Each structure stands twice: as structure tokens, then as C-alpha cells.
Amino acid sequence: xxxxxxxxxxxxxxxxxxxxxxxLNGFVRPYTAVNLHxxxxxxxxxxxASITTTLSGSDARGVFVLDTWYHHLTQTANWDLTEAYVxxxxxxxxxxxxxxxxxxxxxxxxxxxDIVCPWNLQxxxxxxxxxxxxxxxxxxxxxxxxxVNLEALWVPKFxxxxxxxxxxxxxxxxxxxxxxxxxxxxxxxxxxxxxxxQPVLPADKLGNSEFGFRLYGFNLGFDWALSYLDxxxxxxxxxxxxxxxxxxxxxxxxxxIGIWQAYNRMKMVGFNFSRPVxxxxxxxxxxxxxxxxxxxDGINLDSTGATIGPFxxxxxxxxYMVGWDQNWKSWLNLSGQYIEQRILDYDTAIQNDEINRLxxxxxxxxxxxxxxxxxxxxxxxxxxxxxxxxxxxxxxxSDGVRLILGADFLIAGKxxxxxxxxxxxxFDQNDNAYLKVIYSF
Amino acid sequence: xxxxxxxxxxxxxxxxxxxxxxLEIMERLDNxxxxxxxxxxxxxxxxxxxxxxxxxxxxxxxKEYKTGEFSNKSLIFFLEPADERGTGFLQxxxxxxxxxxxxxxxxPALGREKRIAAAEKSSEFMGTDFTYDDMGDxxxxxxxxxxxxxxxxxxxxxxxxxxxxxxxxxAYQKLIYWISKEKIxxxxxxFFDKRGDQVKTLTFSEYKKIDGFWMxxxxxxxxxxKQHQTSLSMKDVDLKTVQDDNLFTIRLLKRGIQ
Numbered sequence: 001x002x003x004x005x006x007x008x009x010x011x012x013x014x015x016x017x018x019x020x021x022x023x024l025n026g027f028v029r030p031y032t033a034v035n036l037h038x039x040x041x042x043x044x045x046x047x048x049a050s051i052t053t054t055l056s057g058s059d060a061r062g063v064f065v066l067d068t069w070y071h072h073l074t075q076t077a078n079w080d081l082t083e084a085y086v087x088x089x090x091x092x093x094x095x096x097x098x099x100x101x102x103x104x105x106x107x108x109x110x111x112x113x114d115i116v117c118p119w120n121l122q123x124x125x126x127x128x129x130x131x132x133x134x135x136x137x138x139x140x141x142x143x144x145x146x147x148v149n150l151e152a153l154w155v156p157k158f159x160x161x162x163x164x165x166x167x168x169x170x171x172x173x174x175x176x177x178x179x180x181x182x183x184x185x186x187x188x189x190x191x192x193x194x195x196x197x198q199p200v201l202p203a204d205k206l207g208n209s210e211f212g213f214r215l216y217g218f219n220l221g222f223d224w225a226l227s228y229l230d231x232x233x234x235x236x237x238x239x240x241x242x243x244x245x246x247x248x249x250x251x252x253x254x255x256x257i258g259i260w261q262a263y264n265r266m267k268m269v270g271f272n273f274s275r276p277v278x279x280x281x282x283x284x285x286x287x288x289x290x291x292x293x294x295x296x297d298g299i300n301l302d303s304t305g306a307t308i309g310p311f312x313x314x315x316x317x318x319x320y321m322v323g324w325d326q327n328w329k330s331w332l333n334l335s336g337q338y339i340e341q342r343i344l345d346y347d348t349a350i351q352n353d354e355i356n357r358l359x360x361x362x363x364x365x366x367x368x369x370x371x372x373x374x375x376x377x378x379x380x381x382x383x384x385x386x387x388x389x390x391x392x393x394x395x396x397x398s399d400g401v402r403l404i405l406g407a408d409f410l411i412a413g414k415x416x417x418x419x420x421x422x423x424x425x426x427f428d429q430n431d432n433a434y435l436k437v438i439y440s441f
Numbered sequence: 442x443x444x445x446x447x448x449x450x451x452x453x454x455x456x457x458x459x460x461x462x463x464l465e466i467m468e469r470l471d472n473x474x475x476x477x478x479x480x481x482x483x484x485x486x487x488x489x490x491x492x493x494x495x496x497x498x499x500x501x502x503x504k505e506y507k508t509g510e511f512s513n514k515s516l517i518f519f520l521e522p523a524d525e526r527g528t529g530f531l532q533x534x535x536x537x538x539x540x541x542x543x544x545x546x547x548x549p550a551l552g553r554e555k556r557i558a559a560a561e562k563s564s565e566f567m568g569t570d571f572t573y574d575d576m577g578d579x580x581x582x583x584x585x586x587x588x589x590x591x592x593x594x595x596x597x598x599x600x601x602x603x604x605x606x607x608x609x610x611x612a613y614q615k616l617i618y619w620i621s622k623e624k625i626x627x628x629x630x631x632f633f634d635k636r637g638d639q640v641k642t643l644t645f646s647e648y649k650k651i652d653g654f655w656m657x658x659x660x661x662x663x664x665x666x667k668q669h670q671t672s673l674s675m676k677d678v679d680l681k682t683v684q685d686d687n688l689f690t691i692r693l694l695k696r697g698i699q
Contacts, residue, residue, distance in 0.1 A: 025523055087696075094696070103552035129550050144692060218691070221543070223556055276541065276558040283556075327558065330565045369487055369669055370568030371495075399495050399522035440524035 020058070025441060026051040033434035035168070036407070043168050043432050044123070045072035050082075061087040065135075083135045094142045099135045102153060104214060104227055106272040106283040107321045109379070110339050110358065110422075113227050113270035113287055116153065116212060118161040118234040124169045124427060126390070126408055134159060148217040155210040158202050160263065161234040168430050171423075192243075192254050199236035199261040208232075224273040231268075235421075236261035237293030238312045264314075266291040279326065283337075286320035294343065294350045313350065317343045331365035357382040358422060371396050379422065385413030386425030404436040463586030463602040466620055471581045473625050476654045476680040479503040482520075483675050485569050490668035497521060497567060500698065504684045512536045514689035517576075518698055525567070531694045532573075538582065544573070547694045554691050563612035570641065570662040570671040574612055583607055584616065591622075594629055598622045609635065624648060626655045640666050652680045 026049065033044040048069040055062035065083040070076070085098030105113035109125070117133040119125070125132065140153040164170045176191045202208040210232060216225035239262035243254050272285035293312040323337035339358040346354040359382060364375040373394040380387035392406040412428035420426075461469070485497045498521040505513045512534040519528040527549035534542050541559035548555065566573050584604035592601050599619040606614045615633035620626070626648060632641035641664050645657035660673040687693065 025526060027524070089696070094692070101552060105553075129552065133552075142692070144690075149692070218543075223545075223554075223691075274556045276543075276556060279558055281556050281558050325558070327564060329563075366568065368489065369565065369570070369667070371489070396495070400524055402524060438524065440522065440526075 021056040023054045023056070024051060025054075027438050027440040029436055029438045031434065031436045033432045035429075036409075036431040036433055037429050042073060043430070044434065046070065047072075059089045061089075063087070082131075092144045096140045097138075099137050100140065101133045101135045102138070102140065103133070104225070104272075105270070105285050106223075106274050107285045107323065107337060107339065108335060108362065109360065109377075110321060110337065112285045112319050112321055112339070113225070113268070113272055115231070115234070115268060116155070116210075116229065118159055119421070120162045121171075121421075122162060122164045122169065124164075124430075125388075125422065134162065147219065148215060151214040151216065153212050155231070156206075157204055158208060158210060158232045158263070160199075160201070160232070160236070169427065171426070190254065193256045195256060195258050197258060197260045199239075199263055202232060202263055222273050222275045225271065227268070227270040227272075229266075229268040229270075231266060232263045233266045233292060236263050238295035239293075241311050264291055264293045281325040283323040283325065284321065286318065288316065288318050290314075290316045292317055294352055296347075296349045297351055313347055315343050315345055315347070315350070317341060329365070330370070331367055333362075333364050335362040335364075336360065353383055355383065356420075379424070381413065381422065381424070383414075384420070384423075384425060386423070386428070387411040387413070388422075388424040400440045402438050402440075404438065405434075406436075407431070407433040461588070461600075463588040463600075463604075466588065466600050466602060467581050467584075467586050467604070467618075469625055470618075470620055470627070474654060475505060476652065477505045477507075478680060478682060478684045480677075480679040480682060480684065481675050482677045483673055485571075486672045486674075487569060488670045488672070495522070495568075497525065497569065502684055502688055504686070504689060506536070510536060516689050516693065519567070527697060528567075529694045529697065531689060531691065533689070538580070545691060545694060554694055569673075570664040570667075570669055571673070572612060575643075575662070583611055589617070592619065594619050594621075597624075597628060599628055613640075621648075624655050626657070638666070640664065651678055654680060 029048045029050075031044055031046045031048065032042065035041040035043050046069055048067065050065065050067045053062075053064045053066075063083060063085055064081065066079065067082050068077070068079040071078075081099065083099055083101060085096050085100045088095040088097075102116040103114055104116060105111070107114070111119070117136055119132050120127065120134050121132075136155050136159055137157060138153050138155040140151065143150045173196060174194065176193055210230065212227065212229035212231065214225055214227040216223075218224075238259065240258075240260040242258040242260075244256045244258065267290045268287050270285070270287035272283070274281055274283040276282075291314060293314055295312045296310060319339070319341040321337055321339040323335065325333070325335045327333040337358075337360045339360070341356040343350065343352060343354050358379065360377065360379045362375070362377050364373070366373040373396070375390070375392040375394075377390040378387065379389075387410075389409040389411070390406065391408075392404060395403045395405075397403055409431050410424045410427045412425040415425065480500075480502050483499050483501055485499070487495045487497070497519065500518045500520055501515065502517075503513060503515040514534070515532045517530040519525040527547075529547040531545045531547075531554075532542055533544075544557040544559065545554045546557050547553075563572050563574055565571070566576050584606055587603045587605075589601040589603050592599050599621055602618045602620060604616040604618065613632045614635050615637065617631040617633075618627055619629040621628050626645065628645055630641075630643040631639050632643070634640045641662060643663075644661045645659070646661070647658040648655050649658055650656075656675065656678060658675045658678075661670065662673070663670045
């Protein structure tokens with residue numbers, strides 16, 4: 001015990017020696033949302049408090065972000081140290097060690113190069129930017145040359161995307177599959193139940209760690225970056241299907257299917273740039289991805305009734321975005337983006353479409369010297385024909401106190417059976433209106 | 442009688458010969474020595490027509506370049522209010538005439554810097570009555586000047602100068618300056634829009650000579666169209682510390698000042 005006190009005293013002494021200044025800031029936020037299809041149904045009743053402690057020194061800084069929240073609907077309280085890192089500043093380099101969020105890329109709201117940190121989809125994609133990225137334990141170093149900068153990062157342990165396990169935003173997968181079987185009457189579709197097996201996380205070992213590099217700079221009026229990431233896919237892919245059958249007088253009758261998923265290693269080579277052109281800003285971003293596993297349709301049965309592969313296939317894919325920001329006046333700013341994902345060397349048995357196209361339009365502005373601010377975000381999928389529209393009105397009541405009134409509309413299109421990060425149609429019954437009151441200190 | 446007429450004629454001639462033109466006075470104003478390095482804390486108080494106030498506190502760093510590619514660089518960090526803390530704005534002004542500034546905005550919620558087009562300079566600076574353009578230096582070559590006469594503002598003798606925009610791309614088509622004859626510094630400005638309506642009035646007060654440079658410690662902008670006003674007061678002015686070039690980089694914009 002005495003040793004711990006001595007150790008703590010030494011740590012405290014070192015902390016005081018390094019960090020001359022300590023500051024606390026944060027916010028308190030009650031947040032209530034109701035379902036517009038069933039106005040009596042609350043979707044969210046949450047109180048959240050976030051406290052950021054910053055220890056500052058001339059060449060070092062420590063940042064600790066503690067979030068605590070209480071959910072009235074489930075009557076659960078929780079807390080999370082969402083970020084906890086130490087910065088060390090050198091003449092031509094910075095080093096950040098600890099739990100942190102990394103943001104790469106120029107696209108707004110759509111991750112192309114920005115895939116270092118997985119997303120928290122507990123509330124689908126409707127969370128604030130601060131909350132949607134999951135901070136990861138990593139070491140990140142930046143070295144600043146005169147005309148170009150280099151960033152290198154190492155993530156020792158993989159953390160997958162987090163999906164809602166219950167509640168209105170759960171990504172429910174089909175629990176039955178119609179299996180085409182030959183019966184005396186011909187070919188019949190027999191509904192067979194599906195059991196899903198949780199994917200196993202990669203073992204904690206050095207070989208399973210993630211790493212990436214980014215070369216970036218400002219030259220000839222361009223803000224540009226080239227990036228490379230060798231990491232695990234945040235979303236598991238189908239790895240195995242197993243058919244269970246019972247022997248009956250009529251022969252072997254299938255009664256359930258087991259589906260296994262696994263995380264796969266991916267590599268990404270990306271680029272992005274932005275540059276003012278005429279009266280606006282042109283943005284572009286792209287990535288070439290290898291190692292991604294795409295699930296295949298159907299179940300192949302051999303003569304004994306056992307399933308045979310392949311269940312998924314590895315294909316490269318490309319994703320790219322071009323965007324334009326146009327700010328006319330403080331009350332009217334527009335930002336549009338076109339995003340396309342294309343599976344290369346496409347196989348028609350792949351569950352995902354070969355091309356998946358998204359468009360986004362963000363309109364925002366402020367009135368009364370930014371006392372009242374509005375924002376409308378429309379995000380639509382041109383192939384699945386589903387969309388999301390987010391509307392938000394913010395009233396800055398006083399310094400540090402803001403009221404946010406908003407509504408989200410999710411519009412259904414064609415059904416999709418596979419996981420999509422921007423599967424708006426899946427949640428078309430989750431249109432909601434919400435009120436947040438934020439007190440910042 | 443003859444002598445009186447001769448004296449008046451000579452006086453008038455000497456005034457015509459030796460009087461400065463509006464452009465010359467503006468060039469004198471433009472050529473006033475300005476500090477190469479500025480670090481200051483600015484508090485902006487916003488007052489709406491109902492008298493309700495909000496305030497913003499920023500820390501501003503600026504560095505002037507006498508030679509080379511840049512005219513000046515500035516970096517601004519928001520200290521208050523709490524929900525704007527960490528927001529930063531970086532601006533590079535180029536020496537080359539007509540070359541647009543480069544500007545970046547860092548919003549902590551986004552976690553990355555965002556490029557801003559120079560055309561947005563006519564937008565309000567974070568809800569104040571100052572535009573991004575007002576916060577920077579105005580290029581005197583973009584206006585033509587006429588000396589309208591001399592007037593006293595308070596007990597200070599001033600030149601009153603009209604500035605007309607040479608092209609329609611300027612946010613203000615007309616400006617009227619009151620320049621202190623003693624300090625060669627502006628005491629008041631009127632801003633006119635494209636329709637010729639006066640939209641803003643800016644007054645400079647509490648001039649102090651710090652390290653040999655005149656600095657207005659108070660600025661007051663009244664937006665008559667919106668019936669809104671912003672008072673800007675400056676404190677902790679440091680003109681001596683030489684600002685490092687590395688301060689005016691995206692690295693520091695994202696990192697913030699310790």
C-alpha cells in the first residue's frame with residue numbers, strides 16, 4: 001500500500017512539474033426524442049454530462065474526456081472515458097499516446113479515408129460527430145517537414161463498429177430463410193430458421209495490430225493528403241453457413257441454418273484534397289480497398305445435405321467523393337457531395353450491388369447574428385432509393401446555453417438484405433423529433 | 442483691401458498646392474508603422490435590439506512580413522463562450538496584389554480543419570457585426586478616394602475622406618473615413634452597401650501608444666440595418682514578442698495554444 005502512495009506521489013509530482021495549468025470544461029445535456037409514427041413512444045430520454053480535463057504544459061498536454069449518462073427508458077447509468085491521451089510536443093514533431101479519435105479525409109459525414117476509428121451506431125448515424133467515432137488506444141506521431149508532413153499511427157488492439165443490440169436502432173437480420181427444396185409437388189420454398197453466431201475478435205497479438213500512414217501538406221493552393229491503412233474491417237463478413245437437417249420418413253428435412261461471421265484484414269490506399277475555386281471550395285476524396293469480404297447469395301447443398309462454400313468472396317473496391325461548398329451569406333451555406341462505391345471485378349452472386357451511390361446536400365445558416373441557426377441535411381441513396389433528412393434549429397439562448405429542436409425523417413426505398421452503414425430504409429418507422437438543451441461550461 | 446484679397450488668394454493657392462489628396466492621406470494611413478508582431482486578447486460584446494448581450498473572447502496572433510510571399514498571417518482562437526472554445530481561424534494574406542487569402546477554420550466538433558473560400562470574407566465573423574474582411578487589412582488599391590473636407594470628432598481634428606469601390610465585388614461600395622490628423626489613425630468609419638444605404642458605423646476609441654504604435658483599445662461597430670452592435674475591447678497587448686512562423690500553421694490551428 002505504501003508503495004502505491006509513493007508511486008502516486010511521484011506521478012503527481014511529475015504531473016505538476018510537466019503541466020503548469022489544469023482546466024475543466026464540458027457540458028450537461030438532457031435529450032428527449034419521440035417517435036413521430038407513435039408520438040407517445042419515447043425513443044430517447046437521456047441525461048448526459050461530459051467533463052474534459054486538460055493539463056497543459058509548454059511541451060506537453062494531457063486530455064481526459066469523461067462521459068456519463070443516464071437512460072430513463074432502460075433506467076441504466078453508464079460512463080466512459082471516451083478520450084484519454086497525452087500529447088508531447090517537439091520542435092518538428094508531435095506525439096499523442098492514449099485513447100484518442102483520429103479524423104482523416106475531407107468528406108462530411110461519409111467515411112472514405114476516415115476509417116481509423118470505428119463508428120458507434122447505437123443511435124444509427126444520428127449522433128453528434130463527437131460521439132459517433134469510438135476513441136481507440138493508439139500511438140500517433142506527426143513529423144513536420146518544411147513542405148510536407150508525415151503522420152504514422154499504430155493501434156495495438158482492434159475495436160469493431162458498435163451496433164445497437166436492442167431498441168429502435170437495432171440492425172435486425174432476417175431470422176428465417178426460404179430454402180428452395182425439391183418436394184413431391186415440385187420445387188417449394190421451405191422457411192428455415194437462422195441462428196447467428198457472434199464473430200470472434202482477433203486475438204490480442206502484435207500481428208493483429210493496425211497501422212497507418214498519412215502524408216499531407218499544403219502546396220499550390222491545395223490541402224492534400226495521401227493515406228495508407230492496414231487494419232481490420234470494422235464490419236464482420238459471412239464466413240460460414242451450416243445447414244442442420246433432421247431425418248424424417250420423408251427423408252432429410254432442413255430445420256435450421258447457422259451463420260458464422262468473421263473479421264477480415266483490409267488495406268486502404270487513399271487520397272483527398274480541397275481547394276478554393278471561384279467562390280466556393282472543391283473537395284475530393286477517394287480510396288482503393290483490398291481484402292474486403294462480400295457475402296454471397298444462396299446456400300449450396302451437396303448430396304448429403306451439408307452446405308458447401310464459398311460463402312463470401314474477397315474483392316477490391318473503390319470509393320470516391322466529390323463535393324462543393326458554397327457559402328453566400330451567413331444565412332445561406334450549401335455543401336453538396338456525390339459519393340460512389342464500386343466493387344471491382346464484380347461477381348453477380350455477391351449480395352451487395354456492384355455500384356452504390358449516395359448524394360448529400362447540407363444547407364445551413366444563421367440569423368440574428370447566429371442567435372438562431374438552422375441546418376438541413378439530406379442524404380439519399382440513388383440505388384436503394386432510400387434517404388435520410390435531418391432538420392435542426394438551434395437557439396443560442398445565452399452564452400453557453402443552447403436549445404436544439406430537430407426532426408429526422410427516414411425514407412424507405414428498396415429492401416436490402418445485407419448490412420449497409422447508411423441503410424436508411426431499414427429504419428423508416430423511426431422518424432423522430434427531439435429536443436436537446438445543452439449547457440456548456 | 443487689396444492686401445486682404447492678396448492674402449486670401451495666396452492662402453487658397455497654398456491650400457490647393459500643398460493640400461493632400463484623399464489618396465495621399467489614405468496612403469499615409471496605410472504606411473503608418475504597424476507592429477510586426479501582435480498578440481492580444483479581444484473581448485467582443487454583442488448587443489441586440491432588445492439590449493440582450495452575448496460575449497466572445499478570442500486570442501489573436503498576427504505577424505507582418507515586410508518581404509517575401511506573404512503580407513501577413515493571423516491566427517485566432519476562441520476562448521469564450523464555452524461552447525465555442527477551441528474554434529480556431531487561420532488566415533494567410535499574400536503580398537501579391539489580387540491574390541486571394543488562404544483561410545482555414547478549425548471546429549473541435551468536426552475534429553479537422555476546413556478550408557474557407559476567400560469569397561466568404563463578407564460573412565459575419567462568428568456572429569459579430571464584424572465581417573472576416575473587417576477583421577483583416579483592407580487593400581487601399583480597391584477604392585478611389587476623395588477628400589471631403591475637415592471635421593472635428595470630439596476634440597480631434599480629422600480629415601473626412603470618401604472611398605468608392607473600383608469594382609462591384611467589394612462588400613462595401615462606399616466608405617467614409619474620419620482620419621485623425623494628429624495620430625493618422627481612423628476614428629470613425631461609415632460603411633455603405635451596393636444600394637448606397639449606410640449599413641454600419643465603426644468607431645475607434647481609447648487609442649494608446651504601445652511600443653511606438655497607436656492601438657485602438659476599443660472598437661464599436663453598429664449595424665443600423667440589424668439594430669445590432671458589437672463592442673470590441675483589446676487587452677493583454679504584446680507587440681514585443683516575436684511570433685514564430687510555425688505558429689501560423691494548420692498544426693497549431695488544430696493543436697491550440699497552451
